[in-house]
Amino acid sequence: DADVTQTPRNRITKTGKRIMLECSQTKGHDRMYWYRQDPGLGLRLIYYSFDVKDINKGEISDGYSVSRQAQAKFSLSLESAIPNQTALYFCATSALGVGGSYEQYFGPGTRLTVT
């Protein structure tokens, strides 16, 4: 089984709808992240969480909210979806690796289309 899972894998929704993307991990990591990927822009950080009570905004948090329900679960919500939120969304977890760097481990992604 995958260490970082995301549901749904694909979603089409209409403008103005509320949608939640879910992420679960079995790696036991404290840190979790949400990114969006757009063609030609790489990945940009939306929100990150160092533990259940520590949630922080990333580079592009406007229009998004998150919930860290447990160490293993981190959800991303779009309260009122708009077409420019059409993108590929990735969840990631991290832990301290060899050499003192935090290595991130990514889920398979959720492709969201807002019409």
Add this chain to the structure above:
Amino acid sequence: GDSVTQMEGPVTLSEEAFLTINCTYTATGYPSLFWYVQYPGEGLQLLLKATKADDKGSNKGFEATYRKETTSFHLEKGSVQVSDSAVYFCALSEGSARQLTFGSGTQLTVLP
């Protein structure tokens, strides 16, 4: 703020050709540097990393050396295979938050 600049793609090579994907960075301190690879339909996987100047990261025949004097971390492979076709992302991490800053990605296609 921090930033990462990668060579623009797409890059198309024949099997067994030499690969270089350029990556330069801007950072205020001493970041850790990474290369991630994304195969079609999948999430990103860590390919290699380097945490201090002059370190060389290597994995699966790929190499990159952390060059502080040129603020670069170029990815190289001596002989690419069709299975190396993917998108490659250069990234850095620094500061207490340790979040990753990514380059825009380079699409590599290797033809048989």
